[in-house]
Structure formats: C-alpha cells, structure tokens
Amino acid sequence: MDKNIRMMLNKKTHHTTKNVEQTEQIGYALADSLLSDGRKRTFVALFGDMGVGKTAFSRGFTARISPAAAVRSPTYTIVNEYHGGIFPVFHFDMYRITDEDDLYSTGYWEYLAKDGYCLCEWSENIPYALPEAYIKVVISKSPDNTENRIITIEPVLHQDN
Ligand SMILES: Nc1ncnc2c1ncn2[C@@H]1O[C@H](COP(=O)(O)OP(=O)(O)OP(=O)(O)O)[C@@H](O)[C@H]1O
Numbered sequence: 828m829d830k831n832i833r834m835m836l837n838k839k840t841h842h843t844t845k846n847v848e849q850t851e852q853i854g855y856a857l858a859d860s861l862l863s864d865g866r867k868r869t870f871v872a873l874f875g876d877m878g879v880g881k882t883a884f885s886r887g888f889t890a891r892i893s894p895a896a897a898v899r900s901p902t903y904t905i906v907n908e909y910h911g912g913i914f915p916v917f918h919f920d921m922y923r924i925t926d927e928d929d930l931y932s933t934g935y936w937e938y939l940a941k942d943g944y945c946l947c948e949w950s951e952n953i954p955y956a957l958p959e960a961y962i963k964v965v966i967s968k969s970p971d972n973t974e975n976r977i978i979t980i981e982p983v984l985h986q987d988n
C-alpha cells in the first residue's frame with residue numbers, strides 16, 4: 828500500500844482508482860490526513876451505489892486507525908465497532924434503515940457523541956441525521972465501463988439537510 832498519498836482536507840478533491848487496493852489506499856490516506864490534523868473524532872459520510880467500493884474504502888480507512896481490525900460489511904448488524912487502535916472506529920451501514928425510529932434503535936445518536944471516527948455507508952438513507960460537520964465521500968463507477976472508480980472527498984460544514 829502506498830502510504831504517502833497526500834490529501835487536502837480543506838477543499839473538494841477528486842481521485843480515480845483502478846482497482847480495490849487503490850480505493851483502500853484513498854481511504855487510508857484520508858484517515859492519515861485526519862490524524863495529522865489532530866482530530867479525535869470525525870464523521871465520514873459515504874455515498875454511492877451498491878457494490879461501488881464503500882466497504883473497500885472503509886477497510887483502508889480503518890487500517891490506518893485500527894490496524895488489527897477485521898473490517899466486514901455491517902449490512903446486517905448496522906454497526907461494527909473496531910477497538911484497540913488509535914481511536915475507536917464505528918462503521919455503519921444504513922442500507923436497511925428506513926426511518927428515524929429504526930435509526931434511533933441502532934444507538935446512532937450515542938455513537939455520535941463519542942470520541943472516535945464514524946464511517947457511514949449509505950448516508951443517502953439518513954440525510955436528516957448527518958452531523959453539522961462531516962467529510963462527504965462520493966464513490967461512483969467510471970462511465971468508461973472499466974473497473975475504475977471516481978471518488979470525491981469534500982468537507983461539509985453547517986449544511987441544512
Ligand atoms: N476501483 C475499485 N475500487 C473499489 N472496488 C472495486 C474497484 N474495482 C472493482 N472493485 C470491486 O467492487 C466491489 C466493491 O465492494 P464493496 O463491498 O466495497 O462495495 P460497497 O459499496 O460497500 O457495496 P454495498 O453497497 O453492498 O455496501 C468489490 O468486489 C471490488 O473488488
């Protein structure tokens with residue numbers, strides 16, 4: 828893994844990846860940049876269609892924060908916690924969340940109050956519940972019919988949802 832990718836946190840950036848490892852690297856680089864920035868907590872909202880690479884990105888991200896963690900898709904569990912690293916990582920998958928009661932019962936709001944990094948797949952499903960400040964990560968398939976993915980990373984502040 829190339830651990831030296833630099834990432835800007837103060838403006839929107841675009842990255843193209845050719846395979847799953849490169850998508851993991853972009854996740855790793857984002858986590859590295861957040862650590863360098865001295866952050867104890869950050870919410871990373873992931874957007875993108877099924878199978879586009881949100882879990883791959885999350886795996887790379889978590890590898891920087893909690894290297895021993897075995898990252899699996901939290902589709903059925905809704906949230907996986909990875910402890911034992913620099914900070915806890917709370918990895919959500921909102922695919923099955925259909926309303927606010929559902930969301931509440933996952934303990935989402937308690938997680939948001941904790942120190943630690945949150946990764947949230949399927950953020951499309953909880954637009955009303957995203958925090959005031961977060962990092963927006965949008966992953967899409969390249970229109971050229973390859974395995975390429977286009978990843979945009981953008982800090983969002985005080986957006987009305
Ligand atoms: N450039 C790429 N980046 C990431 N994944 C890629 C890329 N090219 C191919 N893939 C494949 O795409 C799939 C991405 O799976 P992943 O579980 O990360 O997607 P996801 O967005 O989390 O899906 P879901 O919506 O089910 O949660 C993997 O099978 C991976 O091998």
Ligand SMILES: [Mg+2]
Pocket residue numbers: 881882883900920948
């Ligand atoms: Mg996933």
